[in-house]
Amino acid sequence: MSAVKCIGILTSGGDAPGMNAAIRAVTRSAIYNGMSVKGIYRGYKGLITDEIVDFKTQNVSNIIQRGGTILKTARCEEFKTPEGRKLAYDRLMEHGIDALVSIGGDGSLTGARIFAQEFNYPIVGLPGTIDNDLFGTDVTIGYDTALNTIMECVDKIRDTATSHDRLFFIEVMGRDAGFLALNGAIASGAEAAIIPEISMEKDQLAEMIETGFRKSKNSSIVLVAESEVTGGAMGVAERVKKEYPQFDVRVSILGHLQRGGSPTAQDRILATRMGVAAIDALLDDQRNVMMGIQNDEIVYVPFSKAIKNDKPINRDLLDTLRVSSI
Amino acid sequence: MSAVKCIGILTSGGDAPGMNAAIRAVTRSAIYNGMSVKGIYRGYKGLITDEIVDFKTQNVSNIIQRGGTILKTARCEEFKTPEGRKLAYDRLMEHGIDALVSIGGDGSLTGARIFAQEFNYPIVGLPGTIDNDLFGTDVTIGYDTALNTIMECVDKIRDTATSHDRLFFIEVMGRDAGFLALNGAIASGAEAAIIPEISMEKDQLAEMIETGFRKSKNSSIVLVAESEVTGGAMGVAERVKKEYPQFDVRVSILGHLQRGGSPTAQDRILATRMGVAAIDALLDDQRNVMMGIQNDEIVYVPFSKAIKNDKPINRDLLDTLRVSSI
Amino acid sequence: MSAVKCIGILTSGGDAPGMNAAIRAVTRSAIYNGMSVKGIYRGYKGLITDEIVDFKTQNVSNIIQRGGTILKTARCEEFKTPEGRKLAYDRLMEHGIDALVSIGGDGSLTGARIFAQEFNYPIVGLPGTIDNDLFGTDVTIGYDTALNTIMECVDKIRDTATSHDRLFFIEVMGRDAGFLALNGAIASGAEAAIIPEISMEKDQLAEMIETGFRKSKNSSIVLVAESEVTGGAMGVAERVKKEYPQFDVRVSILGHLQRGGSPTAQDRILATRMGVAAIDALLDDQRNVMMGIQNDEIVYVPFSKAIKNDKPINRDLLDTLRVSSI
């Protein structure tokens, strides 16, 4: 039998749709396996400041369909210091919490890893981030919903772009990873995507213009990942206005609504599977691993691997986008 | 029997969801009544440049659910000149078009009015604008869809606002009319709305702050109509950041997606009723009138009235918003 | 100052989207006006069995966007008896509840009316029903959402109907009132609607067939209100299969999903306005009235009027549907 009798659960970093489905599955699977569950509010911050409550199955009823996180989330500078982490550890001991399930992105798992090593404390992580930029899992919780949200927004903008023969630059999230911009462009039938993986290498906009971009079309849509290098949608649009003064150029920045919304089926199923797997992992004495999904099977990814490595985009998709939008 | 044997139909100005439903109803009702129909592309511009095609019932099949306008729309400086309007008139004569149905907002109807007077030519208008700012009709085609789009976006942003205890300023359309901002705020459970009708009178933000805005709440959402007076969401947020440095303030500008999307039931029904009524009006020798809806009955509103008068907001709704968001 | 210091609030009968927005507005407006609020679960049943809890503003946070009713609803045979109502009255006295706000349809208001008269007890009602069949209000809470849900379902079915050249009969709610079927048909571009108001008078299907229904079209959709007279969609489809064996006929019964879903902007605004108005009415010593909306203004409708009179459909809409679907 596992030594884990009581788990704590928290969400950390940027919120992502599906986090509530994960909280629900972790809670219920823990209770199903005879553990008790403590919900920790506002991530590591609430752990330090003792925002911790008992969680029963009813606490997670009727939340699978909701965006955001009922446990809320917050940034926590204090947890980055040894003193802060000591305070966090003391809370866990006070509440009799034997292991922690942490749901979040890169920063959250980095914090989890340091803490786990410092105190030899069992933590398992769930990858919750719309950016899909964690290594070791084919997909992260929240990515599919954000992708569909982007697509639906672009569908709406296309209505008006087509009606007016306009050229739209639409900025989406993904400062370091082009998954949302590239796949969002394919899904919405956009003409091009400008993504960070490529903008380091070459000038995507110049290439678009050279290859006769927009010769045959009256209206066009380009998805642009937010970026200091390109200046995002605003920066790109400014350049185009100079080069093509005849174009009726517009900019739209989708912003925070990309984080919200009721999660898609894929995100809910993924979050539920990973939530159940997290408890299985603890029962199996696993620790310091992130749940991942590879080829539709759950895998355990060491925190160190998930954080350190970059997840590459599939470059074939650049061709797919180009060919399908002629 | 009516003298009108052939009508032309066009959409002009900013596109609005429901315009296609209107095009469908006008076309079918005209054909039902024995008229022939010409679709004119790109508004008054296409009328001048002769982008005119025959429309049968099939041309408007399967479009009721689509956003934008299949007839496209464009601004047209030339139509503002007597020479341009003469060219337009010549085209109508060449095609044997006896009357025009023009779907659009304030600018479109203004153009229609001048043209109708200059050439003693029968035109009927349909109010198509998301801003809902035409006098003489309780509601315009596109307003209900835009209102729902805004609400759905705010619902998504609330997910993340609540997860992070943030204060959001969300900018919506309506430079001269606060219908979208005020009703959008009530519908989405936002805490306040900053609207043009009031910002001329007093400083809504100062008042919000004085009355203890946001004392009891962790996260808040304020809808702000785009405005030169207030600076829109950006301008308001800058002021709040200075006054309340402790708040985690964010801005979101919804932008062009407010114009798109599949129309709601109300917009499709309204557009269909108005489209059928437009042909009834022509059969009844009406001209130079906009279709309006008042108390769920179709009315004819002279262009002059619809354009010149401001439609007031219902100020009771300001109280409704305040009371319901404590 | 009003004698009402504490109100009870309940939802009764079939649930309708927007009920939560109404609960939120009633609760907050009452608190804003210095009253205390008791939430009564499961309608009159919970009143009798004492499922009554204190409601603060937080109890109604973040519910405006949710379908169903957080207060739940139930049928209650006991409340139809004098003994049951006496028990209900005793509970109200025990809890110090001075007035009741009841949200529901015909049955709920009938119960409210009898109770109010029997015990000389102040009750105000809110019209909450997707069927839109209450007299004295242009529209009821839940109707607009149900109409949009129906339209979206028909939009989906049209995708497959068109792909297969099929004739679909789709059954919607409204046993006694054709609002959903008729307006749903116009909104979704359906070819016809079979509604109770007309099926008493004549054989709508026979007429459709006689007038050459479906001569010019490959696929068609007919909305049918549930009905004992016509047999609903199943009954109508059986007859068509016999008369037109060459048609590829399909039936779809939308069923309970018509009651659910996040409320539309119109329903949320209506529910919020009516909720605030209900407290205003109590402050103004009104009682035994239903909140109604007429010409965009709140009105008070005596229970007796709201219940006894039938709300007529606008028969012009039958022509609108016929003309727009040729």
Next chain:
Amino acid sequence: MSAVKCIGILTSGGDAPGMNAAIRAVTRSAIYNGMSVKGIYRGYKGLITDEIVDFKTQNVSNIIQRGGTILKTARCEEFKTPEGRKLAYDRLMEHGIDALVSIGGDGSLTGARIFAQEFNYPIVGLPGTIDNDLFGTDVTIGYDTALNTIMECVDKIRDTATSHDRLFFIEVMGRDAGFLALNGAIASGAEAAIIPEISMEKDQLAEMIETGFRKSKNSSIVLVAESEVTGGAMGVAERVKKEYPQFDVRVSILGHLQRGGSPTAQDRILATRMGVAAIDALLDDQRNVMMGIQNDEIVYVPFSKAIKNDKPINRDLLDTLRVSSI
């Protein structure tokens, strides 16, 4: 250089969301690679009856977001006979069509396989079916959209189920494959799923009842795959009503709307990738293969394998559902 200079494209069998995205990608990729394209309407039936038109890039503009299939689809008994297939072959020759891209499910690929062998004719297939029951591909075009449609419907029904403390049996598609029912149940937080893979082995309902199904919950939802064995949702509900007369049991049959709707991002991306890959396959002299996706890579699956083998469900998901719905 490839011998293929002109391709034909058709959709066959039940329509599925994403088919239009596939048509768009096939058409554009073919043109990009110098081929000409013929659109064949109504599947093999239209091939025989010569419903064949030239397709340019504009023919597939603005269709990626639409449900159904612009090429329509039909059953075709004649194509099951050698005579019918000979007629089909003659048409292909007349139009100079060198290869065929067929999008559809099991039946469509079976027909394609026989035809390809009989006439030594190059065909590539795309798996288009919401049931996800084709071997050799992790997922089929249309499945993700149908899964999300089911989930959204169950979300709506849960609103009313929860409000009324009811037990709902909801019937979904998948006569031979439980993917939609099982994953739909996990995604929507349903309590159980009754699926064909298991109903052959044992009585799932009896087991649910024995294991104390619904002891701790007021409302419950069970997804039931359509089935002759269990009688579908109706059959299961009848049995429950007898065993548990105290439950308030309701049935909902989702029906044809599961086939419709704008495709999700995953379906559009999958369809676009497979559409581009189909032309790549022809350029590479592949034939008689279905495009599949495995571990996010495109693979070629021989028709014989795709048709003959059953795709198994992941039985771990049964545990996931059970544990997460306690």
